[in-house]
Amino acid sequence: ELPPKDDSLKTRDAYTDDADTVITNEEYVMITTAVTMPMYVNHDQAAFIRWGGKMGVKVSILGPAEWDVPAQINTIEEVIGTRPTGLLINGTDPAIAQVINKAVSAGIPTVVYDSDIPGSNRHAFLGTDWYEIGKMQGEEIVRLLEGRGKIAYMGILGLNNMESGFRGLLDVLKRYPDIDVVGKFDDKANVEEAARIASDVISAHPDIRGFCGFDSNSGPGIALAVREAGKAGNIKITTVDWEPEHLQLVKDGVIHMLAGQKRELFTWYGAQFLYDMVHHTNKMAANDAKAGITSIPLEINTGLLKITKENVDEFIK
Amino acid sequence: MLKKILEDRVYSLLLLLVVVGIMASILFPNTYPTFDNFRQILLNLSVDTIVAVGMMVLLISGAFDLSVGSVVAFAGCLTAYLMHFYQLPVPIAIAAGIASSMFIGWLNGFLIAYHGINPMIQTLAMMGIVRGMALMVSGAGIQNLPYWFNAIGQSKLLGIQMPVWYMLFTVLIFSFLVNKTVFFRRFYYIGGNELAADLSGIRVKRMKVIGFLLASTLAGIAGILLSSRLGAALPTMGRGLELRVITAAILGGASLSGGYGKIPGALLGALFMGMISNIMVLGRISGYWQEIILGVILIATLWLDKFLQKKYAPIT
Amino acid sequence: MLKKILEDRVYSLLLLLVVVGIMASILFPNTYPTFDNFRQILLNLSVDTIVAVGMMVLLISGAFDLSVGSVVAFAGCLTAYLMHFYQLPVPIAIAAGIASSMFIGWLNGFLIAYHGINPMIQTLAMMGIVRGMALMVSGAGIQNLPYWFNAIGQSKLLGIQMPVWYMLFTVLIFSFLVNKTVFFRRFYYIGGNELAADLSGIRVKRMKVIGFLLASTLAGIAGILLSSRLGAALPTMGRGLELRVITAAILGGASLSGGYGKIPGALLGALFMGMISNIMVLGRISGYWQEIILGVILIATLWLDKFLQKKYAPIT
Amino acid sequence: MENLKCNNISKSFPGVHALRDVDLTILPGEIHSICGENGAGKSTLMNILAGNLQPDSGEVLIDGRAVKIESPQMAFTFNIAIVYQHLSLVDSLSVAENIFANRQPANRFGFIEHHKLHEDTRQLLDSLGLIAIRPDTMVFRLSPAEKQMIEIAKALSRKPAVLILDEPTASLSHKETQLLFTILRTLKESKVAILYISHRLDEIFALSDRISILKDGRSQGTFMLEELSREKLIATMVGRPLNVLKDFSHSRPDVLLEVSELNGAKFKNISFKLHQGEIVGLAGLIGAGRAEIARALIGVDERKSGTIMLNGVSVYFDHPRDSIERGISYVPEERERLGLFPEMSVRDNIVSGDLGIAEERGFYSVPKATRVAEKSKNILRIATPTVDQKVMNLSGGNQQKVVLAKWLLTNPKILIVDEPTHGIDIGAKFEIYEILRSLAAEGKSILIISSDLPELLGLCDRIIVIREGEVAGDLPRAVATEEKVMSLAAH
């Protein structure tokens, strides 16, 4: 038995309902990958759990411990079988489109956050475009270096969102001939690795002037190397994420800019959308599903936040 | 009876699986013991198991291969690459993907057996090389692959997705071969005592190369299968798969020092881990707790196994 | 002479390092052979090396421990946790951190030696458990550690940061002990032939426990050192460290089957890998090419080693 | 120590009663031999005294005090030292560290004094006439015979009050054996109690004061040397008449194997012929290079130069597989290291020489393998409850029988055997001689490497003496005598 030729034809109204269905044991499940990654735990998951508490509904967080997209897909597949009220899925890679569609056609309200999944029938997406994160870092580093000097950047190679971040960065730098990109490095989401690479780069290019980091371990790693080379402040660092560690480093003037995402909003409003969808908070038609529409926003860009020495104190709790 | 079961890991593990299954069915009566759920569990471990079969053969001969995870990624990405950027017909692209994984396996085996390079470092280095090549061909991953390619992994038979059937097929074939053919039994002798095997007229070096070739080939097939199932090839596929697979095989009765193990053990080992993680999903256990609990369960299992053995089947 | 060098990996590796060093100095005359560069290389491998010393002892006795990476994270996080949330004085917090890692090591050894649990699975499971616990205690990671704690890893001596000195100290001490004391020599007997060791009156099980205890303790110390150097404790510290360290030790002359290896080998192995990746950066090799080339170099090195051995120091 | 007593010791393993109510008394200053067939229980009894095994019942008394010897360490504290039948050396360590395992001379801080370690070792080695071996040589570089001597040195270095030797001479040649005897006699003078196990009756009669005999784990009593005649001893331990060797030859004129100008790592210019139905012996001292010659013949080791003609056609083997296919099989020395798959079953070991024989309709069949194994088990009287038994659980001699069975099943045209009767009891020895003879009768030829001269003299049509890797002489049976061979072999 062969798979359907083209599943994008399938309308997303598999989610059928009558206004007066009572929702039994309501549960919202969030499925990500690298579920133990501090950035996820302290922003996405924290907000999601707060939301659950406020609304008094059950919320669960699932997913593999390591960055493993196939495993995330497996988890989603297994969860679909348990028919949760709504699914909140971290858009880690376009490859999860299929399983999202499976969830949708199984009639489960499904919201994607962080990165959008093209070609999926998700009911809604909230997040930021990683390309923008790259661009933002690019523009800031260019500003900091007055448009000239050597820079290097690092992250986890092969991850869809990061690769588009890299693209964003390079597209900016392209426009500045005096900027010399000395290398793209894989820090394997590992502080020691990031530190090692950074200090190797520093000794390879004593005149290095800037670093850009793309995963939450890049920042601390680069910062460590720069500090130990006694060049804190002289070498400009921009990176992603705003863990306490990162904020501290900005405060100390080692890191110069953090391109932060409003990850709390991803999951808080994502969950809220799911809730409103199943509870018909806003009805457009007599029966939205029958009408083939969803009663929640299709796409939301939560925008980025730019943390620098000026405003860092506002973030340190 | 009990003695017999306890002496053979395959049986004791089977027993354990049944017990766990029953317990889970009591805990989650309407989500666990369903056809859908089991279909899903099997589907999710099919790729691991196919790799584990090859690893089992290697472990029997006293070796192991850390590069299989990267091979999964590379074979998948290369195949996708050829189809996507060179519009190669599906079968040819697949052939190329498998051929590449065969070459990698052959190279591992050749350098280890004929040039005495330390297996651990050889395969670890190869792991890095091949992962790098996967990144090279696929960048951030390759989507919308040809329909017929996706059909391989996404079509169903009797309501069960194909990968499950491929897995069962692989396990059956190799159980048979390893039990019933002189050729494959040689691996047990090599694992048992290399010097003696050589003097007994077994071409140890050649067999070792074949062992690595086999493991890598199965990894390649698994990789192609995975990307066909995902409908996309990611350079990050199979990260950490090598350890998972070796663990499954050892759970299934293999030993790093060689000479022991049976093919079905690979499946049962993987199945055990699959069931545990499935149960944790149903139980909504996640975050660091899932790592902690999985670890504790693994240790407890082996401890129980040893304990019962000491008690009922002492191997003086 | 050449024969002697080739027979002992420590010397051959040393020779290799010198050759590589000279080549690099010719290629990059004004960036490579600088005090700063070497200081940084050493600093960046200090943590790995301290762990590698313990791993070397284990490997000599024919065992290895996959949980060290997680122990690095846990010991660091626990120490930071106690200082930050309970305002425990630095020495006490450190003592607690080390004690916890000792307990983990003891548990590994005890279950493996006295309950016959498969070492690979035991330590792999422990790796998950301990990583989970690290996440549990540290959450997002812990900053603003006491000045005196940070001083441990950040202060300098003769312009070189302390971790380097601790590393050299560890290597020296253990080289001495392993060479010179009856107690530590026992690990060679156990690794070489467990039965024979037992017949020679060595309490094999007890020694095994001590081996794991030692490896884990050094990992704990390394972890505390790392977080003091970072001025923060992150639960992600030491990811994948176990494989790096085992590779270094094997490069340094150890063998998974035990009986071989010398402590300085651990340092040289780590140093070799550190130098290579440093040189690659100098050579502007980046992205996935790093992985590919590092792998190729690893294999090439071992191949060369074997080749020269066959040629000039055949084992009759 | 006044005396060491065993009171009705019993020990059984799954399926086997290794020992049943065995009594034994050993006095200081006596050499006490233990005789018995393979699997009679000798090693088991010794292992109990050495603290490796615990008796199921019965007790061990030292000077009348009952003691529990729970571990090797404990045996040491009672001054009991043992030379094991299977080697207990660590290949990856030096001779010195093997001899002084875990008790290297150390200063009061516990730091090893390497120079002292090597001096002590040097002395010990010299006293054993092992001038050639350096204290810092790695053990894996030694030949089995040399390893055996190190094993003995290891036991002697403990200056024991009770010295147990379990078949110490099995892989030694005449020279070393004599040397060992002189050492044992001097120890005896200094009131050491010596327990001696051997399957070589001449040694028993040359050495012992008293002899205890075991049969199927039961004690057959202890006798003064004078009380026992050779026949009586054999009768009590074997319990069935032996078919003694009649010396006639099956040798035929036509040449089967011709080796000319063979050169290798440890030997040079080796030339000899092997006729159909001929049994030829290779005699020589340890390290003479006999094993290497054999290894070169079957293609394990490189051969530098020289030709090997099989049935008149020159052959080159680069792997034992080839030689086996061409009908040349080599039974290696060192059964643990080169001959056996210790953790595998007797069945798997027996069929390992030619897995094809276990095939049925093209597929490997366990029942078939079992049938084959059972057959060999009965022919060679291998003492094991079932062929499923792990071979490492068999007694030394029975392990050797398994090795032989394995190679006989490859039915070769030419059989090269290295120490074929290593650790095998006389009963079985004669059976093996018979088997070799019958093979010869079928027109197959046999090249036998052995350190047991009487064996060679009794069995061979011709004896080729190897000295330092060269042919020193080629003696037909008529002229071959112990003296001639020894004088040719000695440097």
Ligand SMILES: Nc1ncnc2c1ncn2[C@@H]1O[C@H](COP(=O)(O)OP(=O)(O)OP(=O)(O)O)[C@@H](O)[C@H]1O
């Ligand atoms: N660990 C064991 N497990 C099972 N059976 C054993 C074990 N050790 C010895 N046996 C059996 O006990 C019996 C006596 O063995 P033992 O080694 O004492 O014989 P032996 O007199 O030394 O023979 P040999 O002269 O061949 O060395 C044999 O049948 C042997 O198979």
Ligand SMILES: Nc1ncnc2c1ncn2[C@@H]1O[C@H](COP(=O)(O)OP(=O)(O)OP(=O)(O)O)[C@@H](O)[C@H]1O
């Ligand atoms: N390269 C090798 N690999 C494995 N075993 C070897 C190798 N070379 C030699 N041996 C073994 O080491 C022993 C040393 O051979 P040696 O020259 O002493 O033969 P020998 O004259 O038969 O002396 P012995 O009386 O010890 O048998 C032989 O038993 C042989 O089996």
Ligand SMILES: [Mg+2]
């Ligand atoms: Mg014996």
Ligand SMILES: [Mg+2]
């Ligand atoms: Mg020999």
